[in-house]
Amino acid sequence: MQEVCIIGNGVAGSTLALNLSASAQFKVHLISEEADYFFSRTALMYVYMGHLTLKQTEPYERGVWNDSPINRIRGRVTALNRTNKQLKIEKYLSGTLLLNYDILVIATGSKPRFLDWPNTHLKGVSGLYHLTDLEKIESYTQSHKHCKNALVVGGGLIGVELAEMLHSRKIDVKMLIREPLFWSSVLPDSDALLVQKHLESRGVEVVANTEVKGFLTHDGKRVSGVELSDNSQLEAQFVGVSIGVQPHISFLEESGLELNQGILVNEHLQTSEKSIFAIGDCAELRQSDPKRRALEAVWYVARQMADALSKHLIDGPFTYVQGHWFNSAKFFDLEYQTYGQVSNLAKRKNSEQHFHWHNTKMTKGLTLAYEAHSRLFLGVNAFGIRLKQSVFEHWLDQSASIDTVVEQLETAHFDTEFSKNYTKELKHAFVSNNS
């Protein structure tokens, strides 16, 4: 029986732990500092808004953990000794523990990224990643009586969730973004505009082309606003920072493991040390698919890596393959799904063509990317429209043409029953666009 230590009980660590514990080959130790039970980080906004209790976000009933042979340890790993194959753990409320492993899996996830701003320590400034962040945000923003104005710095997916959270408590929210349009670092302009219009329709002001220089305070304790790079100032009682996340691996700096931004891993998710693996947000692939990135901090990737590593450890060599990119999000009430590759303005090559359609109210929209000459379908962004993943994966596998995709679009329909059918209008636009 091999001793497997897993650091981090997020989706990557927890999925792996459950998979491995079903096999008699392993004794699994799951070490995490954040919470006793695996909860869904993606649902933190719903806890804040009162849609769910924290317990309801736990993907498995507590009994599943209590009845499993997994040894769960609440604590923070502070050092890794590779020569002795030993971890040093500061246990939650109860001292230090040394733990030996045969196999170590690091799944410590991310932490919010901050720039070298002055005054980030002020009360009323927070990122959103860990439970402790949520507690902080909760205490700073009880209601619009405590907090009338809030700013969100950065406009990614977590930023928009922060904005929705604050908005639900009737707090006036502005989003400060560096780009000219919301999330145009990822979305083509047609789509970024659609999302931005939606945000504005919900009462959120998007302040574009803006960079933050630092945080302001009246009393040296609480934040009172931000200073922008043009030296103007904005008032706020809360500032949410969401300019991205970075791997949570500072405890490994002296371990001698090969690190870049994340922990470098090969196609078996193995680090520079044979007995040590890394999965989830903290793992960076040495060699990634040209269409994908080496570091992908999303839920799905973390889960897929955990499944791939389980197979590798249980049944022998198994290669983690990135496959077709997909992701989804929700901007207030506007759902977003993407399959395959749709480049934004900056990254788009001349050969990549886009066909964009949206309805007049701008509540539904679709962008299809394809190669100009071969008409090879590359990918789709959908807004306010639900599309079937399996159908799109099939088209991408088969190298389907854009014409096939448009013609058979109904087969990918995943909207709720009785929804208005938009495909006729879309096809019409496609035909007139092509002629």
Added chain:
Amino acid sequence: MLSYQTTASQRAFTFLGLLGILLLFASGVGQSLAVPSSVLTGSALSLIALAILGYTYASYAPYNSGVKNNANAIKSLTQRGVWAYVSALALTAFYVVLYFFDAYLEPMIRGFDSISQSLSGKPATQWFVYGALYTLAILLFGVKFIVKYRHSRYQVIRTLSVMFFQLIFAFLLPEFMARLNGDLPYYDLKSMWPLNYYLFDGYYIESFVSAQSLGIGLLLFGVLSIFVISPILTYKFGKRWYCSWVCGCGGLAETAGDAFRHLSDNSIRSWKLERWMIHSILVLITLSTVGVVHSYLLEHPEDYWISPSVFILTVVSLLVAVIALIYFKRRAWIAKEAKTAMIIVGVLLAGFTGMHFLSDTYHVFLIPSHSLRSVYGFFVGSIFSGVIGTGFYPLLGNRVWCRFGCPMAAILGLQQKLFSKFQITTNSGQCISCGNCSAYCEMGIDVRAYAQKAEPIKRASCVGCGICAEVCPRGVLRLENTANPNIQA
């Protein structure tokens, strides 16, 4: 944790509603003040209507459409706080008075006389008052539900359907039919056995028969509903065609109970309890219905062409035929559920045999047959479906009765599991395990457990309300009628 603040207008409308309820119960007092009780009742009902519609406007109109469950997990009323207990107590008290101390309601009932007279030509009874209030609740909270989910056509159409069936089929038609044909017993066309377990009661059959062709027609329709119409519809659409589109209990749960759906317990333990309860109730209701018909036939040997023993034999052969069909068509399921299936069949067969030998004209298993009926009527019909089923909305969720007690849901659920094209399809690997679907499933189904494994959801208890698909922030779930009914365990 933060204390959630309702807005001033929400509080004002809530107050107005409470005032209306108070006035309704006090309408009897009005007589002594020489105000006609119908005027008081009318004003009370208008006040209640104004309150619910105003609350709806105050809560949802300022916002654009979209899922609005803010503070549901925080508010006292919807998270088992003080207000939840107060309202559960008040609702329960109302049911207890309604069932057992209706004399106290007399003044209030008189306030409904003029409405009742105009419909059926008879004075109001406590059941008429209950029906009227029930219908009003479905209509008003139906409007609230529609406004809340106005972005979803499935929800809007489904709710209009529930409102229509309650108003026309459950409330108005029976009253009109009573006016047309005074002998006809109350008959809600959309209600079928085993829901109206009294359908085959001697007195009920007799009053149908005495109402001649219309009555016989209705009786035939009742039988047809059970054996033909319902299985076909369930095959095509799943049990939702009834439970969340037609049924009155379901209608109230979906509309008035909407704010409480997240309180349904979705633990594995409660799923086990649910299966035990629902199967036992199914066995009980089958046995007692067959028992009642059996003793009725014993009582009237000359009137019918079928003898009691032939009747029992027919029922047994039907049972055997169904079991054989399941065995040949759904072997995988039988293999998994063998124990349950065997217990059910065993108890039923033993029951029928016992009935044959131990029953006479007035007894089923040596127990007087009407006491069997009234015990069932009391515990299941009154206590469970009313007091716990509705009274406990704010504590146990809005579908306790549908989930743990309703024999109709049990039968439809079995059909749904065994031969239906209905399922909830999962959009491959898109689930982020957030838990909204499981939390807001009123039937306590742990939808996420399937979704995060990318498996379709095919559960006997799913009433197809579609709320899981509505609250899912990633568009992972879709209700579909296109599943292959053959591939499932």
